[in-house]
Amino acid sequence: MLSFNRDDADYVAELSEFVAVPSVSRDASPQTMLAAANWLAAQLEFAGGRVEPTAGHPVVRGEWLGASGAPTVLVYGHYDVQPTGDLAEWLTPPFELTVEDDVMRGRGATDDKGPIYVVLKTAQAFCAQEGGLPLNVKFLFEGEEEIGSPHLRGYVTEHAAELAADLVISADGAMWRPTEPSVSLASKGLVSLDVIVTGASTDLHSGRYGGTVANPLHVLAEILASLHTPDGAVAVDGFYAGIPPLSEQRRGEIADIPFSAASFLAGLGLSQGHGEPGYSTLERLWERPTLDVNGISGGGKYTVIPHRAVGHVSCRLVLGQDPDAVLKAVTAHVLARPASGLLVTVRPDEARVPAYTIPASHPAVRAAVAALEAVYPGQEVLLACVPGTLPATELFETELGVKTLFFSFSTADEKLHAPNEFMRLRRLREGMRAWEHLWRLLTDPAR
Amino acid sequence: MLSFNRDDADYVAELSEFVAVPSVSRDASPQTMLAAANWLAAQLEFAGGRVEPTAGHPVVRGEWLGASGAPTVLVYGHYDVQPTGDLAEWLTPPFELTVEDDVMRGRGATDDKGPIYVVLKTAQAFCAQEGGLPLNVKFLFEGEEEIGSPHLRGYVTEHAAELAADLVISADGAMWRPTEPSVSLASKGLVSLDVIVTGASTDLHSGRYGGTVANPLHVLAEILASLHTPDGAVAVDGFYAGIPPLSEQRRGEIADIPFSAASFLAGLGLSQGHGEPGYSTLERLWERPTLDVNGISGGGKYTVIPHRAVGHVSCRLVLGQDPDAVLKAVTAHVLARPASGLLVTVRPDEARVPAYTIPASHPAVRAAVAALEAVYPGQEVLLACVPGTLPATELFETELGVKTLFFSFSTADEKLHAPNEFMRLRRLREGMRAWEHLWRLLTDPAR
Numbered sequence: 001m002l003s004f005n006r007d008d009a010d011y012v013a014e015l016s017e018f019v020a021v022p023s024v025s026r027d028a029s030p031q032t033m034l035a036a037a038n039w040l041a042a043q044l045e046f047a048g049g050r051v052e053p054t055a056g057h058p059v060v061r062g063e064w065l066g067a068s069g070a071p072t073v074l075v076y077g078h079y080d081v082q083p084t085g086d087l088a089e090w091l092t093p094p095f096e097l098t099v100e101d102d103v104m105r106g107r108g109a110t111d112d113k114g115p116i117y118v119v120l121k122t123a124q125a126f127c128a129q130e131g132g133l134p135l136n137v138k139f140l141f142e143g144e145e146e147i148g149s150p151h152l153r154g155y156v157t158e159h160a161a162e163l164a165a166d167l168v169i170s171a172d173g174a175m176w177r178p179t180e181p182s183v184s185l186a187s188k189g190l191v192s193l194d195v196i197v198t199g200a201s202t203d204l205h206s207g208r209y210g211g212t213v214a215n216p217l218h219v220l221a222e223i224l225a226s227l228h229t230p231d232g233a234v235a236v237d238g239f240y241a242g243i244p245p246l247s248e249q250r251r252g253e254i255a256d257i258p259f260s261a262a263s264f265l266a267g268l269g270l271s272q273g274h275g276e277p278g279y280s281t282l283e284r285l286w287e288r289p290t291l292d293v294n295g296i297s298g299g300g301k302y303t304v305i306p307h308r309a310v311g312h313v314s315c316r317l318v319l320g321q322d323p324d325a326v327l328k329a330v331t332a333h334v335l336a337r338p339a340s341g342l343l344v345t346v347r348p349d350e351a352r353v354p355a356y357t358i359p360a361s362h363p364a365v366r367a368a369v370a371a372l373e374a375v376y377p378g379q380e381v382l383l384a385c386v387p388g389t390l391p392a393t394e395l396f397e398t399e400l401g402v403k404t405l406f407f408s409f410s411t412a413d414e415k416l417h418a419p420n421e422f423m424r425l426r427r428l429r430e431g432m433r434a435w436e437h438l439w440r441l442l443t444d445p446a447r
Numbered sequence: 448m449l450s451f452n453r454d455d456a457d458y459v460a461e462l463s464e465f466v467a468v469p470s471v472s473r474d475a476s477p478q479t480m481l482a483a484a485n486w487l488a489a490q491l492e493f494a495g496g497r498v499e500p501t502a503g504h505p506v507v508r509g510e511w512l513g514a515s516g517a518p519t520v521l522v523y524g525h526y527d528v529q530p531t532g533d534l535a536e537w538l539t540p541p542f543e544l545t546v547e548d549d550v551m552r553g554r555g556a557t558d559d560k561g562p563i564y565v566v567l568k569t570a571q572a573f574c575a576q577e578g579g580l581p582l583n584v585k586f587l588f589e590g591e592e593e594i595g596s597p598h599l600r601g602y603v604t605e606h607a608a609e610l611a612a613d614l615v616i617s618a619d620g621a622m623w624r625p626t627e628p629s630v631s632l633a634s635k636g637l638v639s640l641d642v643i644v645t646g647a648s649t650d651l652h653s654g655r656y657g658g659t660v661a662n663p664l665h666v667l668a669e670i671l672a673s674l675h676t677p678d679g680a681v682a683v684d685g686f687y688a689g690i691p692p693l694s695e696q697r698r699g700e701i702a703d704i705p706f707s708a709a710s711f712l713a714g715l716g717l718s719q720g721h722g723e724p725g726y727s728t729l730e731r732l733w734e735r736p737t738l739d740v741n742g743i744s745g746g747g748k749y750t751v752i753p754h755r756a757v758g759h760v761s762c763r764l765v766l767g768q769d770p771d772a773v774l775k776a777v778t779a780h781v782l783a784r785p786a787s788g789l790l791v792t793v794r795p796d797e798a799r800v801p802a803y804t805i806p807a808s809h810p811a812v813r814a815a816v817a818a819l820e821a822v823y824p825g826q827e828v829l830l831a832c833v834p835g836t837l838p839a840t841e842l843f844e845t846e847l848g849v850k851t852l853f854f855s856f857s858t859a860d861e862k863l864h865a866p867n868e869f870m871r872l873r874r875l876r877e878g879m880r881a882w883e884h885l886w887r888l889l890t891d892p893a894r
Contacts, residue, residue: 026749082749085650146749174655188654192750201716203532203865207635207763207835208621211737212728213712214679214721218740221671221758228665230785265660269648272788274661281659290658293665295746295753302473302529302593303639303761304864305739311668314750316654338677341719388654417751418650 002125004432011121011428012104016097018079018113019106025057025080025147033057033143036079040141043120046127047139056151057143064123065136070443072136074163076392076404077116077171078145081108082417089419103422110410110423115171116141118409118431122439125432134443138165142392145172148190148351149391156399167364167442168396173406176384178413178424181372183365183383184406186357188289189317190389191327193348195223195334197298197309204305214340216309217298223337223344224293224311227330233276234291238329242320246279246287254282257382267413286385290316291330316389323352356393356404364405364442371437375430388416407438449572451879458875459551462564463544465526466553472504472527472594480504480590483526487588490567493574494586503598504590511570512583517890519583521610523839523851524563524618525592528555529864536866550869557857557870562618563588565856565878569886572879581890585612589839592619595637595798596838603846614811614889615843620853623831625860625871628819630812630830631853633804635736636764637836638774638795642670642781644745644756645790653750661787663756664745670784670791671740671758674777680723681738685776689767693726693734701729704829714860733832737763738777763836770799803840803851811852811889818884822877835863854885 022028023036034051040060041049047062057080065072084094084107092098094107104114126133140163142152156163176182197216204213229235261281265273275284284290291313298309315326331346358365360383369381386406393404409431415421469475470483481498487507488496494509504527512519531541531554539545541554551561573580587610589599603610623629644663651660676682708728712720722731731737738760745756762773778793805812807830816828833853840851856878862868 083747085747085751089649190654190750199717202536202862202867204715205835205859205864206737206739206741206761207637207833208859208863209715209732210739210763210834211722211731211735212708212720213715213717214719215739217743217758218671218675221668221740221743224665224668225672232661232787261659268651268656268660270646270660270788272661273659274787275658284658285656288658290653292653292657292662292750292752293668293746294653294750296664296668296743296756297747299740299742300530300532300744300759302741302759302864303637303739304532304741306742309743311664312747312749314653316657340679340721341717386654387657388652412652412655415649416655417652417749420649 002129002436004121004125004429008425012097012099015114015117018117019097019108020095022095023080023108023143024083025144026083033080037143040079044139046124047137054151054155059143059155060139060141062139063137064133066132067134067136070135071166072138073442074138074140074165074168075119075171076168077141078112078143079116079141080143080146081111082146085419091420099425102425104425105420105422107421109421110174110414111416111421112145112172112410114423114428115408115410115431118428119171119435122432122435134439138163145391148349148353150350152392153395153399156395160399163400165400165402168402168404169407170390170392170404171408173386173388173390173408174410174412174414174416175408176382176412178411180379181376181381183368183372183381184386185360185365185383186355187386187388187390187393189321189323189355190314190351190353190391191317191323191348192312192314192351193327193330193346195220195311195313196345196347198307198343199305200307203307206303206305209305213305214342215305216342217306219339219342219344220296220298220309220311223334224296226337227291227313227333231277232274236291236329236333239291239326240289241325242322243289243318244320246283250287251283254280254286257282285387287318289318289321316387317355319355319357321355323354327352351391353389353391354394356390356397358403358405362403364403367438367441368405368407370441371434374437375434407435409434449576449883451568451572451876455872458568459544459546462561465560465564466544466555467542469542470527470555470590471530472591473530480527484590487526491586493571494584501598501602506590506602507586507588509586510584511580513579514582517582518613519585520889521585521587521612521615522566522618523615524588525559525590526563526588527590527593528558529593532866538867546872549872551872552867552869554868556868557621557861558863558868559592559619559857561870561875562855562857562878565875566618566882569879569882581886585610592838595796595800597797599839600842600846603842607846610847612847612849615849615851616854617837617839617851618855620833620835620837620855621857621859621861621863622855623829623859625858627826628823628828630815630819630828631833632807632812632830633802634833634835634837634840636768636770636802637761637798637800637838638764638770639759639761639798640774640777640793640795642667642758642760643792643794645754646752647754650754651752653752656752660752661789662752663789664753666786666789666791667743667745667756667758670781671743673784674738674760674780678724679721683738683776683780686738686773687736688772689769690736690765691767693730697734698730701727701733704729732834734765736765736768763834764802766802766804768802770801774799798838800836800838801841803837803844805850805852809850811850814885814888815852815854817888818881821884822881856881
């Protein structure tokens with residue numbers, strides 16, 4: 001067994017350096033993104049860590065290949081983070097990692113800087129205490145996950161031989177909930193788009209023109225409202241096409257999982273759920289696709305008729321849905337709505353990520369369950385889903401021909417993408433121990 | 448006749464000083480608002496110009512009362528301006544008055560700093576060239592018009608005796624269009640409100656929660672879309688209550704006005720109008736109330752379910768509508784919509800301005816028409832409406848018992864409230880000459 005004998009404060013101080021770099025892939029400068037990448041590369045010194053360019057933000061690479069005859073795994077994660085959102089809602093500055101009891105708060109703390117940090121420390125402990133890792137490990141950390149990984153495919157394709165491995169292990173993809181350990185078997189796909197309604201050539205005084213011209217915000221509201229039925233299903237023709245019916249067996253498995261929808265909702269400050277009729281909350285979350293309006297912009301709190309209104313829409317997809325077909329269906333729906341003479345356009349984002357799954361019977365899943373059972377003795381390890389999207393998974397399957405195991409020590413309730421994102425402090429040590437077990441188990445599955 | 452013999456460049460340079468103060472009443476500092484007020488007070492030196500406090504931004508006062516036996520008029524205007532909106536859309540910096548041919552561009556150039564400047568120069572020319580004004584003039588310039596004049600009523604009530612006059616002349620309230628002079632006989636009322644939809648206690652990751660909880664943006668879009676019928680009428684029960692039917696005589700008068708809806712729309716970059724069925728474009732503009740969504744905010748271009756979404760709605764009212772009743776009707780409509788378990792609240796803004804009118808037969812209207820005929824020989828002076836809102840008018844009628852004449856040299860197409868607001872340069876001289884005629888005519892209506 002490795003010894004993880006540094007103080008928590010030491011680990012936190014080091015991770016703080018990483019969180020302090022505001023590597024918001026949507027709008028940070030190339031210098032800022034490079035600073036985050038350089039920090040990671042320095043941590044990978046034992047593996048020849050280095051920053052490599054892509055057509056977008058750079059990737060960080062490294063490899064330790066001294067375990068002759070042992071399997072090779074590719075560890076994946078991302079050093080970019082989401083925008084902060086409204087700064088006023090943060091309890092502490094987003095780029096200052098702040099610890100209060102078991103909460104380590106900061107943008108990127110749990111998505112995905114903390115979980116990356118866990119695997120780095122595990123690998124460094126192996127090198128320091130055992131002179132090397134129990135298996136061959138390649139590292140690939142990207143800087144564009146939060147914007148849909150637009151350049152990862154090109155990079156992986158071009159470097160497929162160098163990245164070849166028996167398995168990808170993703171340090172991204174949170175555990176389902178804090179009450180027990182879980183391994184995720186699936187993640188949802190993603191497509192997203194802007195709906196843009198353009199009116200007059202300039203913003204108009206709502207008094208001097210109101211009532212005579214169509215208002216882009218009215219047209220946009222009508223379009224966005226039409227995307228769902230009143231009872232919560234997606235109203236887009238063809239949206240659900242290709243999805244196999246939910247089997248009675250799967251329904252039974254899900255029903256057997258200890259889960260209280262009421263507690264789940266209460267934890268969010270809600271007294272009532274809402275979603276596609278005919279499915280339970282957990283079925284909606286794991287087995288059904290969704291469509292959400294993520295933002296609307298146009299005008300402001302003054303008396304104008306804005307000349308332009310934009311809504312951002314994203315869809316989470318399940319197995320069977322074709323991302324291009326979904327985009328096409330949503331676009332057709334939007335363009336068929338009444339526009340009162342205004343110009344309505346749809347601008348899809350680059351990402352077209354299908355859903356992904358790894359079978360429960362896969363040896364890597366069995367090893368992950370065993371590793372978690374070792375770290376959390378006496379607790380059942382649940383087989384769950386990641387209702388979020390991990391674009392890299394499908395890409396690794398297509399380009400490298402290998403499955404991806406989700407092995408993150410983030411937890412889904414840790415305000416990912418929202419103000420006050422945090423990671424549980426205890427997950428650092430639990431994670432290091434679990435990665436140690438996982439790597440040893442993968443070396444010798446019989447053990 | 449007065450001589451207005453300074454160069455245009457001189458006038459522009461002086462007005463530039465006023466425009467350079469970014470007196471955005473919605474968010475400027477008290478110091479900035481005071482700087483604009485002080486500039487005005489200095490211009491009113493001939494009338495004992497001074498800044499006086501209110502519970503909000505200060506007012507600027509002055510009076511020249513040396514015309515014994517002549518009538519007394521109160522000149523009204525406002526030194527505050529609208530926010531700039533998107534700076535990227537401005538051709539030149541908003542607070543640098545920029546002249547290109549007949550265009551003087553800058554925030555506040557035409558609403559209302561330029562029109563105020565015109566009356567100041569007229570009064571100063573009278574004092575310099577004739578030793579005084581032909582009638583008694585009091586000045587009242589406020590700093591909160593663009594936020595609904597929340598403190599003007601209190602101030603006017605408290606100073607009613609000092610402000611007593613035979614007539615208010617408003618330097619605010621644009622002429623209808625640039626092709627001919629016009630006098631406005633009416634302005635619309637205004638109420639406005641925020642519709643606020645509150646969901647979970649924090650923004651939620653759209654993957655990890657999407658499909659299980661109601662999205663505040665979906666609920667808001669449905670509410671806002673429900674405010675109009677598909678053909679453009681306001682769908683709020685009781686919204687049109689109290690409005691007398693449009694008489695055949697008024698319809699005839701409006702139909703007789705040379706007006707091309709197609710050109711009006713083409714000037715806005717639109718090929719098609721949209722509004723309440725059964726009314727012409729000009730009838731919609733002058734005689735019918737409107738409801739517009741002015742802005743929506745919530746979320747952004749990233750994959751969250753925002754925990755809060757806000758829509759700002761304003762209504763322009765016509766004679767017969769009670770502002771409180773309209774607010775109540777809109778609120779009831781909003782709160783009756785399906786909310787999928789989320790919290791929907793309505794927060795009305797302070798302003799509750801009823802519509803206003805002055806009869807065409809009023810002596811001041813006749814004097815204004817004569818003054819404009821003198822400045823624009825051979826052109827018919829149209830009797831029009833201000834579809835915008837001038838909250839002060841109703842207030843002066845109620846608190847001082849006098850009518851307000853609109854006498855502004857702004858024009859409604861000059862991008863009021865929008866980026867690239869401008870005033871026509873020639874309107875400066877035309878305006879000075881017209882104010883000269885108006886004041887002389889009001890002294891001796893028989894002349």
